[in-house]
Amino acid sequence: MVNCMDKGKKRLFILLGMVSLLVYGAVFGTIWFVMTTASPAVRHIAVTALVAVFVMLILAMTIGLACLVLGLMFGSGAPWMQKTGRGIIELFYPMVLQVGRFFGISKEEIEDSYIKINNQMTVAAGNKFRPEEVLVLAPHCLQNTTCPYKITIDVHNCHRCGRCSIDGLLTIAEDTGVNFVVASGGTFARKFAKEYHPKAIVAIACERDLTSGIKDMNVQHIPVVGVLNERPNGPCHNTSVQLCKVRQAIAYFTEA
Ligand code: SF4
Known part of the structure; x- marks a missing residue:
């Protein structure tokens, strides 16, 4: 219906x-x-104006791309460079996907590259926050599928048996003082992001979900460091995460 x-x-x-x-x-x-219909003189002016607009667009894109490349090479966290770089990534992203498809590069590889660029830019920006302002957002597929506890309602329902990464992530949250939630999908991830009002997010997910999550948070100016989950049992099923990477991502935001 x-x-x-x-x-x-x-x-x-x-x-x-x-x-x-x-x-x-x-x-x-x-x-x-x-x-x-116009006279040759008017046609000449129109063609000149069109060429000028086209050249200005190409110039703006070239400057933006140069800012992005230089920012990544020299690890610059200058806000204007970050803004220009991120703007150009968003502008080019659909085109990059199409070009990648043409050359047989998978969407996953491009998303992986996007996440790495985002992380480097976020770290270069060097913004620091109190632990309680940082939210660690993990996907439900990290939980062992045989586990009966409802950790998406409250992650503290976990009985800490150590059969999946949730136990280790809880230890990290306790050690560092950051907030930690497990979301059963993108909608819930956004809901948690609204509920906790984080100033920074450490997101754990696959390439696709991380890419869309980072894009969402970029719009809200919330910096995200993405940590890819590992999928030895295939996608969305008993996945895991390298805990040292999560600790490192939290440290980027919280340690001077
Ligand atoms: S660590 Fe927690 S979430 Fe994972 S299987 Fe054990 S009780 Fe369940």
Whole structure:
């Protein structure tokens, strides 16, 4: 059954699609009109303006990309460089995916690279927080599938038997004083992020979930260090995480 909200959302998307189409149509219509009806002098001005816009776009993208590369090479945490670098990553990301697909590079490899760039930029920014301002967000697939305890409701329901990484993560949370939650999906991860109001997040997940989580938090200006989970039993099933990496990620945010 389709509810009213679904209908509203579909309408919004279609409406925005139609507006986009109108904008594209108006731009191309104007160019076509000028090119076919205007005098040579006006055509010359129009072509010059188009070339100027195109050159400015290319120039802006080149400067942005240079900021990103230099920032990564020299570990610069300058806010303007971070902002420009992150902006250019978001701008290029869909294009990078397409180019990667063309060259047979998997989406997972590109996401892995994205996470590493994000981590390096976050660490370079050097922002420090109190432990209680840091949230460690872990996926439910870390929990042993035979475990009966509801750790997504409260992670302290874990009986610390040591059969999965949750035990070790609880020890780390106790040692460092950071908040620690286990989310059963992206929606719950966002819910926890709202509930705890963290100033920084250490997120544990697979490439896909980390990428979308980092993008989400970027919009809210919450720095994230992503730690990939390990999947010896396949995706989403009895996964694990290297605890030393989680400790290190927390230290980036909390230790001077
Ligand atoms: S460590 Fe905790 S969550 Fe993991 S299996 Fe044992 S009781 Fe369950």
